[in-house]
Amino acid sequence: MALVVQKYGGSSVATPEQIRDLARRIVARHEAGDKVVVVVSAMGKSTDALVRQAHELAEHPDPREMDMLVSAGERISIAMMSIAINGIRPGLAVSFTGSQIGLITDCNHGDARVLEIRGDRLRQALDEGRIAVVAGFQGVSTAREITTLGRGGSDTTAVAVAAALQADVCEIYSDVDGVYTSDPRLAPSARRLDTVDYETMLEMSAAGAKVLKDDAVEYARRLGVRIAAGSSSSGRIGTIVSSENLNRETLQSMVYYDRLRWIAFGAGVPLPPDCRLCQSIEGRTVVVVDEKHAAAMEGVPCVSLSLIGSRVAAQRERVNAVLGMLEEAGNRVLAISSAASKYEIFLEDPLPQPVVAAIHDALFTAAGQ
Secondary structure: OOEEEEEEOHHHHOOHHHHHHHHHHHHHHHHOOOEEEEEEOOOOOHHHHHHHHHHHHOOOOOHHHHHHHHOHHHHHHHHHHHHHHHHHOOOOEEEEOOOOOOEEEOOOOOOOOEEEEOOHHHHHHHHOOOEEEEEOOEEEEOOOOEEEOOOOHHHHHHHHHHHHHOOOEEEEEEOOOOEEOOOOOOOOOOOEEOEEEHHHHHHHHHHOOOOOOHHHHHHHHHHOOOEEEEEOOOOOEEEEEEOOOOOOOOEEEEEEEEEEEEEEOOOOOOOOOOOEEEEEOOOOEEEEEEHHHOOOOOOEEEEEEEEEEOOHHHOHHHHHHHHHHHHHOOOOEEEEEEOOOEEEEEEOOOOOHHHHHHHHHHHOOOOOO
């Protein structure tokens, strides 16, 4: 008998039919003998709709009120999932908000950090033989205010719950069946990775890969939570993220990300949060920040192409091949950031999908990886 935390994203619970199908799978897992905690996101794109409506009312909505607003979506989801499970086996499921499980955060509305999970009510529900259904993305601050954990925060909720309960595994389900060498929608020949270590997954998430949120991976690495990434439609697990990885000596991933700003800074200018310091081709020191942190700043839009793997910066033949393909595509390189396990290229213009696919294939398919 295992203690399992499962997380299902918004696209997995977008309709009552999808929720009903997942409820059957969850009940079957429970009947097979496992203790199950389910973390769910808001249904479909409902959170995005709430954000749009708030901005119709005010140009800059108050962060506290926004957290009150957008946290409503997960409360709907946990109730719907519990109703579906109880429709199969009455009384089996019980739902909890973030505050009800004692998920305590700092006071940073909209992007709060998890400080602790008390989890007493979760343990009681599991001891009673029930399935606990938990609202992702939300918690309660040390000031007793509702907070949210930022985009992708349900991943963080799931990992934090798994750590608090000392679960055997944290299964994170999405519309892809694991972690790939690149986004399969951009590079159709991308291959699924059976295993990825925490450090590589952190680099991928920070570069813009959408499979797992970087906060969740960091939390898992720090607390030793084993993550299994799989497909919500099939229920199959495709990739294990843990401290072990048999492929650390190879290039593992290429991440393309198009929601950045390239911003030049002079001396004495405060750096924005989550920025990346790098050297521009012209020799100027610049920082690159995510679009969400650049709203109030002047900057030039850019995209990034990141090569990730052990000692990737030293693999000059591969790096030069990529730079040559970018030059052939007529895309100007603005800046480069090089580290032991990540080589990031910041570009002036978005890359057409065929170019992204061609670069991936040159890196992986031709090399036989």
